[in-house]
Amino acid sequence: MPSQILDNALGGVGHTPLIRLDKIAKANDLKCNLLGKVEFMSAGGSVKDRIAKAMVEAAERDGKLIAGKSVVIEPTSGNTGIGLAMACAIKGYSVIITLPNKMSLEKEALLRALGAEVIRTPTEAAWDSPESHIGVANRLQREIPYGIILDQYRNLNNPLAHELTTGPEIIEAVVSTPSTSSRPSTEKVDVMVAGAGTGGTVTGIARAIKKTHNAECTVVAIDPKGSILAQPENLNTANNGEAYIVEGIGYDFVPDVLDRSEVDTWIKTADEESFSAVQALMRSEGLLVGGSSGSALAGALKFLKSDAGKDIANTPGKNVVVLLPDGIRNYMSKPWFLKIAMESEPSPLAHTISKILQTK
Numbered sequence: 001m002p003s004q005i006l007d008n009a010l011g012g013v014g015h016t017p018l019i020r021l022d023k024i025a026k027a028n029d030l031k032c033n034l035l036g037k038v039e040f041m042s043a044g045g046s047v048k049d050r051i052a053k054a055m056v057e058a059a060e061r062d063g064k065l066i067a068g069k070s071v072v073i074e075p076t077s078g079n080t081g082i083g084l085a086m087a088c089a090i091k092g093y094s095v096i097i098t099l100p101n102k103m104s105l106e107k108e109a110l111l112r113a114l115g116a117e118v119i120r121t122p123t124e125a126a127w128d129s130p131e132s133h134i135g136v137a138n139r140l141q142r143e144i145p146y147g148i149i150l151d152q153y154r155n156l157n158n159p160l161a162h163e164l165t166t167g168p169e170i171i172e173a174v175v176s177t178p179s180t181s182s183r184p185s186t187e188k189v190d191v192m193v194a195g196a197g198t199g200g201t202v203t204g205i206a207r208a209i210k211k212t213h214n215a216e217c218t219v220v221a222i223d224p225k226g227s228i229l230a231q232p233e234n235l236n237t238a239n240n241g242e243a244y245i246v247e248g249i250g251y252d253f254v255p256d257v258l259d260r261s262e263v264d265t266w267i268k269t270a271d272e273e274s275f276s277a278v279q280a281l282m283r284s285e286g287l288l289v290g291g292s293s294g295s296a297l298a299g300a301l302k303f304l305k306s307d308a309g310k311d312i313a314n315t316p317g318k319n320v321v322v323l324l325p326d327g328i329r330n331y332m333s334k335p336w337f338l339k340i341a342m343e344s345e346p347s348p349l350a351h352t353i354s355k356i357l358q359t360k
């Protein structure tokens with residue numbers, strides 16, 4: 001985080017830490033370094049703050065936004081909306097967010113707290129139907145004076161924001177942490193793992209790493225079971241169209257900003273493995289991450305146990321970076337969170353406590 005006085009909260013977007021996940025690495029017998037890029041520490045609480053800021057600033061440069069008049073309309077799974085609502089609260093634009101029903105109440109409350117209008121849409125509506133979050137946003141934009149959709153699915157500033165900020169931050173952290181005998185490092189990003197929703201995150205980071213740092217880096221993208229983003233196609237067929245609970249990753253169409261030629265390997269993840277990975281990140285690493293962070297970690301571990309990943313897993317010093325997109329703030333009331341939070345092994349401490357409390 002910059003150490004001078006910031007003009008406003010947008011100065012606190014990005015600049016997130018890269019944190020060692022040593023206990024999870026040890027529990028999974030990994031010799032490589034497992035590193036988490038912790039995006040909930042950004043000002044609006046997610047990796048999507050970066051693209052919201054970039055899309056708004058680019059539209060301002062192009063003269064497309066007028067303070068006091070423009071109405072920014074965006075279909076989102078919530079986090080892009082929160083970033084946009086934050087930027088627009090600061091800059092004086094109105095905001096309407098269209099949000100599929102499955103997305104958490106916490107996201108809606110945060111959006112409303114930032115002054116946005118929120119319209120819920122049926123989760124099961126196909127992306128190109130008039131009822132979907134995308135369809136409703138388009139209908140509103142046609143009718144509302146000064147309505148503008150910045151369009152994270154097609155806006156080149158989405159992947160570009162990650163190519164210019166997220167990727168370089170990861171590279172800088174890895175390059176500037178020297179290898180030591182107790183903590184060997186190739187001083188390169190050897191594997192990059194990220195989930196795909198719009199695909200902007202994985203595309204932009206992959207471009208930054210491959211163009212400027214390590215052309216040999218293996219880029220692993222995570223797609224939930226039920227979504228169709230993964231390649232080869234047969235990875236998707238078994239669960240095509242099935243509902244899943246994890247928010248923010250997966251789609252029923254391939255967004256323009258997702259460049260699948262940047263991805264070396266796709267891994268599919270199920271809700272259950274994502275949520276137990278969230279529990280591990282909380283209980284062993286103290287990181288209060290959201291559901292798709294669990295998917296990214298679960299996918300990374302599956303890759304490292306596969307034939308394609310096991311040599312990397314067994315090589316001390318190899319750096320495997322996992323992008324953790326948002327925090328548990330967005331999901332505190334979700335049954336899956338309450339379950340993993342409250343679940344506990346019978347512990348000697350619980351026994352001691354009840355003995356103490358029973359004695360007069």
Ligand code: PMP
Binds near residue numbers: 079198202247325326
């Ligand atoms: N996780 C969460 C929680 C998200 O909100 C998003 C954004 N949809 C992603 C992952 C995926 O990011 P991207 O859209 O850049 O693929």
